[in-house]
Amino acid sequence: MKLYLSVDMEGITGLIDETQVNSSRHNYERSRMIMTDEANHIITTAFDYGCKEVIVNDSHSKMNNLLIERLHPETQLITGDVKPFSMVQGLDSSFDGAIFVGYHARASQKGVMSHSMIFGVRNFYINDVVVGELGFNAYVAGYYGVPVIMVAGDDCAAHEAEQLIPNVTTAIVKESISRSAAKSLTPAKAGELLREKTFEALKNKNQVKPLVPPDAPILRIEFANYGQAEWAHLMPGTEIEPGTTTVRFQAKNILEAYQAMIVMTELAMKTTFC
Numbered sequence: 167m168k169l170y171l172s173v174d175m176e177g178i179t180g181l182i183d184e185t186q187v188n189s190s191r192h193n194y195e196r197s198r199m200i201m202t203d204e205a206n207h208i209i210t211t212a213f214d215y216g217c218k219e220v221i222v223n224d225s226h227s228k229m230n231n232l233l234i235e236r237l238h239p240e241t242q243l244i245t246g247d248v249k250p251f252s253m254v255q256g257l258d259s260s261f262d263g264a265i266f267v268g269y270h271a272r273a274s275q276k277g278v279m280s281h282s283m284i285f286g287v288r289n290f291y292i293n294d295v296v297v298g299e300l301g302f303n304a305y306v307a308g309y310y311g312v313p314v315i316m317v318a319g320d321d322c323a324a325h326e327a328e329q330l331i332p333n334v335t336t337a338i339v340k341e342s343i344s345r346s347a348a349k350s351l352t353p354a355k356a357g358e359l360l361r362e363k364t365f366e367a368l369k370n371k372n373q374v375k376p377l378v379p380p381d382a383p384i385l386r387i388e389f390a391n392y393g394q395a396e397w398a399h400l401m402p403g404t405e406i407e408p409g410t411t412t413v414r415f416q417a418k419n420i421l422e423a424y425q426a427m428i429v430m431t432e433l434a435m436k437t438t439f440c
Contacts, residue, residue: 175231177318180340182278198231203353221244225252266318273289287390288388290385307376309419394434
């Protein structure tokens with residue numbers, strides 16, 4: 167069995183604000199260790215279960231957060247930026263399942279550090295389905311026929327996963343109090359939970375179907391500010407929906423939609439507010 171892990175940071179045990187997930191802030195180095203240990207609980211369980219190959223993709227910010235020297239020695243790590251497919255780099259049809267670790271709720275929803283790629287996004291839509299990072303990434307996995315068998319993060323991310331992916335296993339390591347506060351397990355207790363839930367997810371993987379994306383999807387991104395929409399609209403093939411801050415793109419498939427999303431959000435971050 168071959169397993170894919172996408173590891174974000176905002177949904178990791180005990181992490182609740184920007185001081186812990188921004189590499190320039192004082193709590194970040196502690197957070198990297200917790201993040202790496204959390205991934206390792208899942209990786210080690212997967213190998214103990216009988217997985218022959220585990221590929222881990224660092225999926226937060228500049229994507230160079232995980233401490234490779236602390237990972238299980240048989241793990242292969244995808245690290246660094248720029249990646250053509252960002253949080254799902256390296257995912258393809260050769261995998262038997264995917265696990266999303268440290269994930270958070272989508273923009274405009276309750277949840278610890280909830281957002282969708284950048285803080286200027288209100289909503290992503292694939293046709294008429296609203297998604298965040300979790301849903302978009304699951305659609306890419308589904309394009310390759312790979313089921314997302316487990317999602318670990320806060321309670322809001324778990325609820326989002328359960329709404330999108332029937333029979334998915336969820337591991338709730340903290341409960342949201344606000345966007346920057348939570349009731350969290352300790353890393354030791356979270357480790358026990360993650361090992362238990364990983365075993366459960368692997369055992370039940372055949373009960374989870376891939377989240378198959380629509381053919382030729384329409385990507386719509388609703389931005390917070392019209393200037394962000396203007397920047398995103400610089401990408402060829404886009405249009406701003408009249409009277410809105412929503413930019414529309416007709417994609418050939420979900421892979422093109424995903425890369426369009428990356429380009430549009432990167433452009434939108436150039437907007438200033440002075």
